[in-house]
Amino acid sequence: MSALAQTDGPARALSLDIRSVSHHYDIAGTRFDVLDDISLSLTPGEFVALLGPSGCGKSTLLRLAAGLEHPRQGTLLEDGNQIEAPDPSRLLVFQDPTLFPWRTVRRNVATGLEARGLLPQRAHRIDEALSLVRLEDFADAYPRQLSGGMAQRVALARALVNDPGLLLLDEPFGKLDSLTRLSLQTEFLRLWQTAGFTALLVTHDVEEALLLAGRIVVLSDRPARVLAEFRITADYPRHRDDPDFVRLRRDILHELGVQSV
Amino acid sequence: MSDLAQTAGDGVVSTSVPSFSIWHQGLVAAVFWLLTAAVTWGLPDVLPWGSAGLFAAITATGGVLLLALALTLHRLGAFGRRIAFWGPWLIAVGVWFLVWEYTTAKTGWLPKPFFSPPHGLLQVYVTDWSRLLLCIGYSLRLWGLGFFSGITVGFTIGVALGWSARFNYWGMPILKLIGPVPATAWIPATFYFFPTTFHASVFLVALSCGIPVAILTAAGVSQVNRAYYDVARTLGANDRFLVLKVAVPAALNHVFVGLFMGLYYSFAVLVVAEMLGAKYGLGWYIAFQSAYSAYANVYATIVIMAILCSGLVKLLFVARDRLLVWQERGLI
Incomplete structure (x- = not known):
């Protein structure tokens, strides 16, 4: 993992194995079961969407995969190695951009390189990452001066500059207005196709999952279990009026217990 | 008027x-x-x-x-x-x-002697300027040593209290117990424990400004949004980076509130300490001159103090605006 982080150049996509993971929280003496025996494998370069009702534990699964928390049962493996701690080879993008407000856009993007002491060698990567998300002109702005969509693009650049092999996305477009969301989804698809990382996207937006993912895993309400998997083979860019798309959407909504209209 | x-x-x-x-x-x-x-x-x-x-x-x-x-x-x-x-x-x-x-x-x-005309004050500056300058120098030296050592120690302790649960467990009760005691209450004890009254005075000034800085820094660091730490950790940050590059800048707003409080306390303690046991200094000058009912000298010194203290407050404002420039309202 660390060897990968040291190399300069295109990322090597990583695999992720989630093996029989169960997790619960103890809040004020009450046990809350969050994940119930989840197993899921992502092959390198795959784009998987986790779909489930709000608060079902999808975000917890991402935190476990990021290494921010440890599962109560089961194991998570990245390229066959057990995930013990956070590592820049797999990065998490949150629903809130959580940019550091005291840093300019450029220094926000530079955070990962700076933290690992790679800034001197790879300073050029910052400008590349900024142009990748089309924010070159805002390099010296502070986060409070950015719109929600721009801030989320900075958060993406801040992750991508580290050449992650696995990107964990926690409803990254969830708080954006619908137009910004559409353009950012397209942009993200382009980044995934060019940068070649493995992507695990948590969302509760069926259309988003259908537009982006190669595989959709439907989770149940809390505690989350895997209800069904859908493989989507349609070429990109996908169109929402495609008959297959409409049929899949209805099936997925059915799994989620919603009658489609 | x-x-x-x-x-x-x-x-x-x-x-x-x-x-x-x-x-x-x-x-x-x-x-x-x-x-x-x-x-x-x-x-x-x-x-x-x-x-x-x-x-x-x-x-x-x-x-x-x-x-x-x-x-x-x-x-x-x-x-x-x-x-x-x-x-x-x-x-x-x-x-x-x-x-x-x-x-x-x-x-x-x-x-x-209780009132003096404006030219009475002017006469003090004209006749006694060299001694006043010396007193200003002595006061600034005492204040500078006390204030900067106090805020350095206070800031360090504050970061440790806000960051480490164990340090907080032992340190916070002590700080909460000692913090509200006015620094001047320690005067008899410090004059006994320190080798010279100058050392004791530096300690008192440091104590007066160190405590609010420590308390506010601790509060600021402990209130930092956990998500910032999560982001930084996934980006490869070690503890040192988390403290210096995440916790401290995120808490800086609180730190400055503590600095402003500490600055005002330090002036108060400075003058009291000088009145009690100093050879020179503006506080000493006031005490010395009021003993001779030279109130014009007292007023003239108060004018100097007003200018010095408000100047230092102004400097702190400038420093804050520089360091917290990211909080300013948008340019775009």
Whole structure:
């Protein structure tokens, strides 16, 4: 993992194995079961969407995969190695951009390189990452001066500059207005196709999952279990009026217990 | 006084017709400044204070300058507008000087030694400037050593309290117990424990500003949004990075609240400490002079203190605005 982080150049996509993971929280003496025996494998370069009702534990699964928390049962493996701690080879993008407000856009993007002491060698990567998300002109702005969509693009650049092999996305477009969301989804698809990382996207937006993912895993309400998997083979860019798309959407909504209209 | 200035100003402004641009407030101010000069120079002092001529010259110069500005201000652009903003204040200062001069030196209504005319204060600066400069130097040295060592230690302890649960467990109760005790209460003990009164004074100043900085820094660090740590950790940050590059900048707003509180406390303790056991310093000077009922010297020193302390407060504001530039409202 660390060897990968040291190399300069295109990322090597990583695999992720989630093996029989169960997790619960103890809040004020009450046990809350969050994940119930989840197993899921992502092959390198795959784009998987986790779909489930709000608060079902999808975000917890991402935190476990990021290494921010440890599962109560089961194991998570990245390229066959057990995930013990956070590592820049797999990065998490949150629903809130959580940019550091005291840093300019450029220094926000530079955070990962700076933290690992790679800034001197790879300073050029910052400008590349900024142009990748089309924010070159805002390099010296502070986060409070950015719109929600721009801030989320900075958060993406801040992750991508580290050449992650696995990107964990926690409803990254969830708080954006619908137009910004559409353009950012397209942009993200382009980044995934060019940068070649493995992507695990948590969302509760069926259309988003259908537009982006190669595989959709439907989770149940809390505690989350895997209800069904859908493989989507349609070429990109996908169109929402495609008959297959409409049929899949209805099936997925059915799994989620919603009658489609 | 302000009523007098108000009516005088209104009268002139409302009755005169603006034939060509005259800055009326400047004109009124000039009248009061020149009147002060005339009273100071023309009327005899009840008791000799000295420096009356110098004060008359200063106020006369001010009056002449104001007169010149009154006639030319409309041609001075932005600078002129900035001066014009202070017009009411310049009038008020002129009235204040006049009343002050008349009630003290010229009539003795406000008697010596408890009151002093403006040129009494001026006389102190003229005759005792070298000793005052020395005192300023001593005070700044004591304050500087105390304040900077205090905020350094306070900040470090605050970060540790906010960051480490174990340090917080042991440290916070002690800080909460000792924090509210006024630093001056420690004076008898410190004068016994420290080798010299100077060391004890430095410690007291440091204590007075270190405690609010420690408490506010701890509060700031412990309130940092956990998500910032999560982001930084996934990006490869170690603990050192998390503390210095995440916790500290995120807590800086709180730290500055502590610094401002500490700054005010440090002034208070500085003067008390100097009054009790120092060879020089502004606090010592006040104590020394009041023992001889030299109240003019006391007032003159208070004026110096006011300027020094407000200057230091201003400096801290400038430092804060530099460091917290990211909080400013948007440019875009």
